[in-house]
Amino acid sequence: MTHLLGQTAQNYLKQLAECSETETGVTRFPFTPEHRRANALLTAWMEEAGLHVHMDDAGTLIGRYEAGENTRTLLMGSHQDSVKQGGAYDGIMGIVLPILALQALNRQGKILPYSVEVLAFGDEEGVRFPTALVGPRALAGTLDESVIDRKDKHGQSLRAALSDFGLEPEKIGQLKRNSEDIIGFVETHIEQGPVLEHEGLPLGVVSAICGIERHQLTFTGQAAHAGTVPIHLRKDALTAAAAVTLEAEKLAIKLPDLLATVGQLDVTPNVPNAVPGSVSMTLELRSPVDEVREKAGDMLQAYAKETAQLRGLACEINRTYGQSATVCDGNLQLAIASAIGGLEVPVFTLPSGATHDASAMADLTPVAMLFVRCKKGISHNPAEFASDEDMGLAIEALMRLLSDLQP
Ligand code: GLV
Ligand code: MN
Ligand code: MN
Numbered sequence: 001m002t003h004l005l006g007q008t009a010q011n012y013l014k015q016l017a018e019c020s021e022t023e024t025g026v027t028r029f030p031f032t033p034e035h036r037r038a039n040a041l042l043t044a045w046m047e048e049a050g051l052h053v054h055m056d057d058a059g060t061l062i063g064r065y066e067a068g069e070n071t072r073t074l075l076m077g078s079h080q081d082s083v084k085q086g087g088a089y090d091g092i093m094g095i096v097l098p099i100l101a102l103q104a105l106n107r108q109g110k111i112l113p114y115s116v117e118v119l120a121f122g123d124e125e126g127v128r129f130p131t132a133l134v135g136p137r138a139l140a141g142t143l144d145e146s147v148i149d150r151k152d153k154h155g156q157s158l159r160a161a162l163s164d165f166g167l168e169p170e171k172i173g174q175l176k177r178n179s180e181d182i183i184g185f186v187e188t189h190i191e192q193g194p195v196l197e198h199e200g201l202p203l204g205v206v207s208a209i210c211g212i213e214r215h216q217l218t219f220t221g222q223a224a225h226a227g228t229v230p231i232h233l234r235k236d237a238l239t240a241a242a243a244v245t246l247e248a249e250k251l252a253i254k255l256p257d258l259l260a261t262v263g264q265l266d267v268t269p270n271v272p273n274a275v276p277g278s279v280s281m282t283l284e285l286r287s288p289v290d291e292v293r294e295k296a297g298d299m300l301q302a303y304a305k306e307t308a309q310l311r312g313l314a315c316e317i318n319r320t321y322g323q324s325a326t327v328c329d330g331n332l333q334l335a336i337a338s339a340i341g342g343l344e345v346p347v348f349t350l351p352s353g354a355t356h357d358a359s360a361m362a363d364l365t366p367v368a369m370l371f372v373r374c375k376k377g378i379s380h381n382p383a384e385f386a387s388d389e390d391m392g393l394a395i396e397a398l399m400r401l402l403s404d405l406q407p
Pocket of ligand 3: 079090091124189355356
C-alpha cells in the first residue's frame with residue numbers, strides 16, 4: 001500500500017508542478033492564474049477524499065472532514081506557493097499527503113472522533129509581496145492588516161490581488177479561530193536539507209523552527225558615465241550594496257547561530273557603461289535564537305546607514321517581515337514519533353532552518369512537523385525531490401497519527 005499511496009502523491013505533485021509560470025522548475029506565486037489552477041486540482045482531490053471545500057478571505061483553501069457538531073478540529077496542511085523556479089514539493093507536498101491519508105482512511109471506513117481540516121495556505125514564501133504568512137496569521141488573529149496594502153513589483157496591492165481572486169480582504173479580521181476548538185496544527189514538509197538522507201532515514205520529527213526577518217534597503221546615488229567620472233567622485237549605489245552584503249556574510253561567519261542572505265538586487269540603470277545610480281536589495285536573517293537575529297538586524301541596519309553616509313548616498317531601510325523562532329509541541333512530537341515508530345522506522349528528531357506556516361500557527365495552537373527526506377538536501381531549486389517510497393511512508397505515518405490521536 002505504501003508504494004501505491006506514494007505513487008499517487010508523486011502523480012498529484014507532477015500535475016501541480018505544471019501549474020507554473022515558468023517551464024524551468026515551479027513558479028507559482030499567490031493569487032495568480034497558476035494558484036487558481038492548483039486550487040482546482042486540490043479541490044477535486046479534497047472532494048474525492050470526502051472533504052467539504054471552501055476558500056477563506058485570506059486565500060487559504062480549506063478542505064474539512066466533518067466529524068459532527070461540537071467536535072474539536074485538528075488542522076493540517078502547508079503552503080501552495082513556490083519560490084521563483086523552485087521545486088515541486090516545498091509546501092504543496094504537505095497539502096497532498098494529508099489529503100491522501102484522509103482519503104485512505106475514508107476508503108477504509110474509518111470514523112474519527114474529531115474533525116480535520118487540510119489547509120492550503122496562499123503565501124508562505126513572501127516572494128510576490130513584501131510580507132508572508134497572511135493565511136495562518138489571519139487564523140491566529142495576529143495579522144497586521146496594514147500589510148494588505150503592500151504592493152508587488154508591478155504595483156498591484158495584496159488587497160487588489162485578493163479581490164481579483166474573488167475574496168473580500170476587508171473580512172480578513174473575522175477569520176480568527178477560537179483556540180479552544182482546535183487540537184493542534186500538524187505540517188508535513190520536505191526537509192529541504194541533507195540531514196535525513198545522511199542518517200539514512202525517510203522521516204523525521206521537527207523539534208523547533210528557526211526565526212526569520214527581512215529588510216528592504218534602497219541606496220540612491222547618482223547614475224553617471226562609466227568612462228568619465230573618476231572613482232572618488234562617484235556616488236555608486238552598487239558598491240554600497242556590496243559592502244553591506246559582505247558585512248552580512250562576515251557577521252554570519254562570526255555568529256554560528258546566524259544565517260544572512262542578500263537574495264535579491266535590483267540595480268538601476270543596470271547597464272555595463274553606467275555607474276549604478278540606485279540599488280534596491282533584500283537582506284534576510286535567520287536564527288534559532290531571536291535575540292541573535294534581532295541584534296544582527298540592528299547592527300546591519302546601522303552599518304548600511306553608516307556606509308551610505310560615508311559614500312554620500314541616500315539610504316532607505318525598512319524591516320518588512322519577521323517571525324520568531326518556534327518550539328514544536330512536546331505531545332504532538334511524541335504522537336508523530338509514535339506513528340513513525342509504528343511503521344518500524346527509527347525515530348529521528350531535528351530542527352528546521354527553513355521557516356514554515358507552523359510558526360505563525362503556533363500563536364493559535366500547539367504545532368508539530370513531520371519531515372520527509374529530500375534528495376541531496378536540494379530545495380528552492382527545480383531539482384528538489386522526495387521519493388514515492390518516502391512519501392508513501394509519510395502518508396502511512398499520518399494515517400496512524402490520525403487514527404491514534406485523542407481529541
Ligand atoms: C520559507 O519557506 C523559507 O524558509 O524560505
Ligand atoms: Mn520554501
Ligand atoms: Mn515551505
